[in-house]
Amino acid sequence: MPADKTQQSSARPPSGNADYQWAAFDSEAYFQHYYGEPHPDDDRVIRCAVETIKGAPPAGAELDIVDVGTGPNLIPLFCALPRAARITAWEYAQSNVDWLKADLVRADMRPQWRHFWAVTRTAYGPDWDLPEDPIPALQAKATIRQGSIFDLPARRWDAATMFFCAESITERPDEFEAACATFARCVKQGGALIAAFLVRSAGYVVAERSFPVLSLSPDSIETVFAAHASGIKAEKIGIVEREIRSGYSGFIFLTGTAR
Known part of the structure; x- marks a missing residue:
């Protein structure tokens, strides 16, 4: 299998997606832990994503974009907004669907989102003339859809993003590969694929509930996507020997073209 399973316990088989209590996922606790204090690596992911989305084909056209496994996180929506x-x-x-809908109608934007939107605006540059408040545009353009990554329709969107989803829903390499395949195939041929993956993680805890992360390397991710995309590049971001926050110690940022 292309995924590295060295961090999984040898005392039991790897757990699958259905073994976890996703209905009990505490969205606010996750947000506060992972985005309560913005980290420079988050800013780096935004800059990488924006650079790819700016150049996504067809050049100059507005795109129909999907973000897969959004969670309680507006960052991928910010990155997509100017081209979408x-x-x-x-x-x-x-719980995440409800959280996203509620956050998009808040009377005031959270300070964390103000920070990440400022990073996004800077990454796009002054030629884009983006507003100080992105929420009205998101309200007009964004649809929150409840659905499994395994049920994504084929060849539906012009471009797709996926931040920390496929590797954080299962310990099973076959499920990870299936999730990446449906992600890659949901984009029309020639469309941009943009994804970020956690590195060196044995799982994460949200409000005292454990959830999985599959241990990955750049080579293993490229191998998984090779059957579905061309021009694949996998870049390491912020990988260190210690954990950055509970559950990971860096990212791998992947880009490719659906085929």
Whole structure:
């Protein structure tokens, strides 16, 4: 198998996606732990994503973009917004769907989102003339859709993003590969694929509930996507020997073209 399973316990078989209590996922606890204090690596992921989305084909056209496994996170929607005619946030957990809908109608934007939107605006540059407040545009363009990554329709969108989803829903390499395949195939041929994956993680805890992360390397991710995309590049971001936050010690940022 292309995924590295060295961090999984040899005392039991790897757990699958269905073994976890996604209905009990505490969205606010996750947000506070992972985005309560913005980290420079988050800013780096935004800059990488924006650079790819700016150049996504067809050049100059508005795109129909999907973000897969959005979770309680507006960052991927911010990155997509300036190029998007429409944005779909494809999310499985009902708690995350409800959280996203509520956050998009808040009277005031959280300070964390103000920070990440400022990073996004800077990454796009002054020629894009982006507003100080992105929420009205997101409200107009974004649809929050409840659905499993395994049920993504084929060849539906012009471009797709996926931040920390496929590797954090299972310990099973076959399920990870299936999730990446449906992600890659949901984009029309020639469309941009943009994804970020956690590195050196044995799982994560949200409100005292454990959830999985599959241990990955750049080579293993490229191997998985090789059957579905061309021009694949996998870049290491912020990988260190210690954990950055509970559950990971860096990212791998992947880009490719659906085929």
